[in-house]
Amino acid sequence: MDLDRRLRQRKKELVQKWFHAVIETYSADASRFFANQKDPFANPVGRAFREGLSGLFDHLINSEQNDPRQIGACLDPMIRIRAVQNFLPSQAIGFLFDFKKILRKDLGDALEHPDFSDALKRLEERIDAFGLIAFDVFMRCREKIYQLKADDLRERTFKAFERAGLVHDIPQANAEKDHYH
Amino acid sequence: MADDLLKPHELIANIKPRPPQTGWMDTPVKIRKGMYCYASNPKSVAALGFPNAREWNPLDEDWKLPPNWKEIVFEGMRERLDRFRTFKVFMDICVRCGACADKCHFFIGSGDPKNMPVLRAELLRSVYRRDFTTAGKLFGRLAGAREMTLDVLKEWWYYYFQCTECRRCSVFCPYGIDTAEITIMAREIFNLLGLNIDWIATPVANCYRTGNHLGIQPHAYKDMIDFFVDDIEDITGVRLNPHLNKKGADILFITPSGDVFADPGTYTAMGYLMLFHFLQEKYGLEVTWSTYASEGGNFGFFTSHETMKRLNAKMYAEAKRLGVKWILGGECGHMWRVIHQYMDTMNGPADFLEEPVSPITGTKFENAKSTKMVHITEFTADLIRHGKLDLDPSRNDHLVLTYHDSCNPSRGMGLLEEPRYVIKSVCNHFYEMPPNTIREQTFCCGSGAGLNAGENMELRMIGGFPRANAVKYVHETHGVNMLACICAIDRAALPTLMEYWVPEVNVTGVHELVANALNLPGQQERTTDLRGEPLPGMEADDE
Amino acid sequence: MNVNYIASLITVVVLFLIAYVGTQVVGLQVLFGIVIPYLALVVFLAGFIARVLNWARSPVPFRIPTTCGQQKSLPWIPSATVDNPSTTGGVIARMAVEILLFRSLFRNTKARLKGGERLSYEWEKWLWLAALIFHYAFFTVIVRHFRFFLEPVPAPLKWLQSVDGFLQIGLPGVLISGFALLAAVIFLFLRRVFIPQVRYISLASDYFPLFLIMGIAVSGIFMRYITKVDVVSVKALTMGLITFKPVLPETVGGLFYGHFFLVSVLLAYFPFSKLMHLGGIFMSPTRNLANTSREIRHINPWNYPVKVHTYEEYEDEFREKMVEAGLPVEKEPATGTSQEKE
Numbered sequence A: 001m002d003l004d005r006r007l008r009q010r011k012k013e014l015v016q017k018w019f020h021a022v023i024e025t026y027s028a029d030a031s032r033f034f035a036n037q038k039d040p041f042a043n044p045v046g047r048a049f050r051e052g053l054s055g056l057f058d059h060l061i062n063s064e065q066n067d068p069r070q071i072g073a074c075l076d077p078m079i080r081i082r083a084v085q086n087f088l089p090s091q092a093i094g095f096l097f098d099f100k101k102i103l104r105k106d107l108g109d110a111l112e113h114p115d116f117s118d119a120l121k122r123l124e125e126r127i128d129a130f131g132l133i134a135f136d137v138f139m140r141c142r143e144k145i146y147q148l149k150a151d152d153l154r155e156r157t158f159k160a161f162e163r164a165g166l167v168h169d170i171p172q173a174n175a176e177k178d179h180y181h
Numbered sequence B: 001m002a003d004d005l006l007k008p009h010e011l012i013a014n015i016k017p018r019p020p021q022t023g024w025m026d027t028p029v030k031i032r033k034g035m036y037c038y039a040s041n042p043k044s045v046a047a048l049g050f051p052n053a054r055e056w057n058p059l060d061e062d063w064k065l066p067p068n069w070k071e072i073v074f075e076g077m078r079e080r081l082d083r084f085r086t087f088k089v090f091m092d093i094c095v096r097c098g099a100c101a102d103k104c105h106f107f108i109g110s111g112d113p114k115n116m117p118v119l120r121a122e123l124l125r126s127v128y129r130r131d132f133t134t135a136g137k138l139f140g141r142l143a144g145a146r147e148m149t150l151d152v153l154k155e156w157w158y159y160y161f162q163c164t165e166c167r168r169c170s171v172f173c174p175y176g177i178d179t180a181e182i183t184i185m186a187r188e189i190f191n192l193l194g195l196n197i198d199w200i201a202t203p204v205a206n207c208y209r210t211g212n213h214l215g216i217q218p219h220a221y222k223d224m225i226d227f228f229v230d231d232i233e234d235i236t237g238v239r240l241n242p243h244l245n246k247k248g249a250d251i252l253f254i255t256p257s258g259d260v261f262a263d264p265g266t267y268t269a270m271g272y273l274m275l276f277h278f279l280q281e282k283y284g285l286e287v288t289w290s291t292y293a294s295e296g297g298n299f300g301f302f303t304s305h306e307t308m309k310r311l312n313a314k315m316y317a318e319a320k321r322l323g324v325k326w327i328l329g330g331e332c333g334h335m336w337r338v339i340h341q342y343m344d345t346m347n348g349p350a351d352f353l354e355e356p357v358s359p360i361t362g363t364k365f366e367n368a369k370s371t372k373m374v375h376i377t378e379f380t381a382d383l384i385r386h387g388k389l390d391l392d393p394s395r396n397d398h399l400v401l402t403y404h405d406s407c408n409p410s411r412g413m414g415l416l417e418e419p420r421y422v423i424k425s426v427c428n429h430f431y432e433m434p435p436n437t438i439r440e441q442t443f444c445c446g447s448g449a450g451l452n453a454g455e456n457m458e459l460r461m462i463g464g465f466p467r468a469n470a471v472k473y474v475h476e477t478h479g480v481n482m483l484a485c486i487c488a489i490d491r492a493a494l495p496t497l498m499e500y501w502v503p504e505v506n507v508t509g510v511h512e513l514v515a516n517a518l519n520l521p522g523q524q525e526r527t528t529d530l531r532g533e534p535l536p537g538m539e540a541d542d543e
Numbered sequence C: 001m002n003v004n005y006i007a008s009l010i011t012v013v014v015l016f017l018i019a020y021v022g023t024q025v026v027g028l029q030v031l032f033g034i035v036i037p038y039l040a041l042v043v044f045l046a047g048f049i050a051r052v053l054n055w056a057r058s059p060v061p062f063r064i065p066t067t068c069g070q071q072k073s074l075p076w077i078p079s080a081t082v083d084n085p086s087t088t089g090g091v092i093a094r095m096a097v098e099i100l101l102f103r104s105l106f107r108n109t110k111a112r113l114k115g116g117e118r119l120s121y122e123w124e125k126w127l128w129l130a131a132l133i134f135h136y137a138f139f140t141v142i143v144r145h146f147r148f149f150l151e152p153v154p155a156p157l158k159w160l161q162s163v164d165g166f167l168q169i170g171l172p173g174v175l176i177s178g179f180a181l182l183a184a185v186i187f188l189f190l191r192r193v194f195i196p197q198v199r200y201i202s203l204a205s206d207y208f209p210l211f212l213i214m215g216i217a218v219s220g221i222f223m224r225y226i227t228k229v230d231v232v233s234v235k236a237l238t239m240g241l242i243t244f245k246p247v248l249p250e251t252v253g254g255l256f257y258g259h260f261f262l263v264s265v266l267l268a269y270f271p272f273s274k275l276m277h278l279g280g281i282f283m284s285p286t287r288n289l290a291n292t293s294r295e296i297r298h299i300n301p302w303n304y305p306v307k308v309h310t311y312e313e314y315e316d317e318f319r320e321k322m323v324e325a326g327l328p329v330e331k332e333p334a335t336g337t338s339q340e341k342e
Helices: A003-009 A011-023 A028-036 A044-061 A068-082 A089-112 A114-163 A167-175 B008-013 B042-047 B069-083 B085-092 B105-110 B117-132 B134-143 B150-160 B168-172 B179-193 B198-210 B218-236 B265-283 B305-322 B334-347 B376-385 B407-411 B417-426 B457-463 B465-478 B488-501 B510-517 C003-024 C029-057 C088-101 C126-148 C155-164 C176-194 C196-201 C204-226 C231-242 C254-272 C274-283 C311-324
Strands: B251-254 B287-289 B326-329 B373-375 B401-403 B482-485 B506-509 C109-114 C118-123
Touching: A003 A011, A003 A044, A003 A114, A011 A028, A011 A044, A011 A089, A028 A044, A028 B105, A028 C196, A044 A068, A044 A114, A044 B105, A044 B465, A068 A089, A068 A114, A089 A114, A114 B457, A114 B488, B042 B198, B069 B085, B069 B117, B069 B179, B085 B117, B085 B179, B085 C029, B085 C274, B105 B457, B105 B465, B117 B134, B117 B150, B117 B179, B117 C196, B134 C204, B150 B179, B168 B179, B168 B407, B179 B305, B198 B305, B198 C311, B218 B265, B218 C311, B251 B305, B265 B287, B265 B376, B265 B488, B265 B506, B265 B510, B305 B326, B305 B334, B305 C311, B326 B334, B326 B376, B334 B373, B334 B407, B373 B376, B376 B417, B376 B510, B401 B417, B401 B465, B417 B510, B457 B465, B457 B488, B465 B488, B482 B488, B482 B510, B488 B506, B506 B510, C003 C029, C003 C176, C003 C204, C003 C254, C029 C231, C029 C254, C029 C274, C088 C274, C126 C155, C126 C176, C126 C204, C126 C231, C176 C196, C176 C204, C204 C254, C204 C274, C254 C274
Parallel strands: B251 B287, B251 B326, B326 B373, B401 B482, B482 B506
Antiparallel strands: C109 C118
């Protein structure tokens, strides 16, 4: 039996464990809600991780899948949420590497098998690579946040004034807001 | 968040950042960047005659409070308990059943337990119990009572500025406990200590002086309207002649200044102008705008009942000065909560106005006969129902719409069908979001109640996530590309929210859609919509 | 382990033991059978009334119902007459549905995505169901106990008892309400303990009444089915209390006094606790007002004049600019610029 087949068979359990590892990073009160509220609209965070991790798992074990854009697209909904929650960057993407531990624990004694250990090494390298992509996605989300901060109301207001050819009138209105930095 | 990087050994310890498992009373507040709004500018605080105007920073240890601040808080609570039965009853009767816990968009997005409405209210209730109830005085912690301290005050400030007063929790509460009401009281108490946020205090100061939140002076307001007239002429070939501050007009029209000064609300404002022009040409109805009452929105509502009243007084005063018959109100959320549930009581009776009747259809707006102010979607729905508008909905065929119920019109008024009727009459492609995210269960944009600043972007994105998630669903299943709403804060906040979560979806006001479909008498063939985007089948004309 | 429910549990056990020991060892039957019940009733009635009057003393300055459906506006749009009432009848209906059927708790709809993006809805109403069973069982139990205070027992009470005992098993016949009450109260307790977010918000004052009611139910069930309390003596005692000619029959045991004391504690505790939601639900302005805010002027008794920025002040500040922009003004500018108008 090769690692690939074994992982495919164990997908449901592994993704479930991974999901709980992610959910554990929230407070006890919230994690129960994120995990148990199955309504995707009442619990969009839970939905994103449930669906996202399952897709990510498929990408991970598919050694043909090396397109960072597709992998990034799969990571995006999850990272996008963690990028605006109260996490440090390390914590925001750390859940990816949790999968290594989950995997090793799940394989148990089978790890000793030479076939397995080689395949496992390759898989762990893939996890590392995914981690780097996750970092890109995280930065993209953060940059978006900073851009939105910069753009917000002032920019839109400015645009409307600009369209109206009223830009010279703006300092008066804006002077009030200049203490924002 | 990125600037408090951990050292390597801390990092390892923090790989599993399981939050502390301490009880909520023992978990002190940590004010985080991106989750709070900047402190108010002392100039704005002073301009309104509020106490304790000074520079201060929420991140500082010292908030520069008056030395007797505890007494001020106590007296502030006592006074409000005596004035508001809501406050008193809501302090006493919560059984902590937890029905509201997972109904708040901020909790759903952040998972922060203090964003559960029940706990947000307990922050204040715990102090109430100690200071105002026998059980709390006798049994302390066991009765859920705790002492007022600076940490408690900071916790209040942080979390009562993470509530958008949307009232969603109140829908699910078996006793109708309304967190908005508790947040309003907390914010009133903050104002007694000079603890407002600038995103609220400065618009309020502006509005007081210039009539609108942005501090736009009358001539600039007129310039902006003139610009809309030019733009509409380019698009339709029809020159409008709108009225400003006109005495003797039939109706006074008041809308949030955001519609006049910020995209995409400006297109909604153009929509109003085109509708009024059509009604004047066809039926001789005269509608005037006002530069004095140039703000429908009321950030005073997020400050205190008194400030709300001070700002709102302009509406009736201007209607009286201009001698109109009644008032028509534009698309706005909290503006309508104030008009519907507060205005007549605060600044009425409006006995100098007539009971509103649509002169075109003869419809009596019975539901507005005392306040004498009609919502524009009530007015337009009635016109469409009677076939009084000449509409070509195909000009909105490039749009696949969904509709976001704004919190206040849905839960503080019940304005649900009117905007839907208008949208369905002027657009051919409309899809609802899932039922537990619309109507009285609608999710907030995450930026209401004065929280649509730039510096708290993370909070806004988290709070708006449940809404965005439902939009994403209809985008993916029905190809929805436009989100309609009847709120100026929505029009300011949702484009940002969409840009982060569902960038393929734009935001529009309902009357922009009406104007796209409305045939003006004498118009040229329309090749673009109000945004200058080519209409379906018209793209070729550009080339 | 959680200090909140441990402390509550211990308190209830101690209370029971106080009454048991107090009557069986110390011989304080007069205290627990006569004095405390009278006191508790007085505290309950006076406290309840005082609390309600205290609420009523604060006015309702604004008409702010939470609207949960379509408003009444244009005649051709059907309005939600109960969830967003516009008439007194509608408000009564809304309150009735809220109080009798717990309408708001019933609102929890839960969507689920099934394969692909297809939506389906599920029933998720355990809190609603448990709360409903709890309150109705409690109500039935209370009404059922009226037979101890009425002689002769009125017919409707007998009917109630026969409905309650429809299972017709055991002797004395099993009454559903007592067990339903116990089951529901245990469910509500377990829910508080096992759902982290509910445990997090729970105070000792949430557990205490649950244990108190549990204690009352358990001691009641014991008396009825196991120790088979001497009902005739109990009735003699209760009838004595109600007719103000108290008697203390010898054959009434410690279990009864424990039960009776817990009930007394519940009564006395009631006005000072969250249990006052019984009265409060009637007073909640977001539920008990019609959504006629624009139709009928609501009066705020403390409405006071405020400082406003008048049109005159506004025009004085901006007059020149307004004239320049061609906006009509009330007063022409003093000098110079007047010819610019028109």
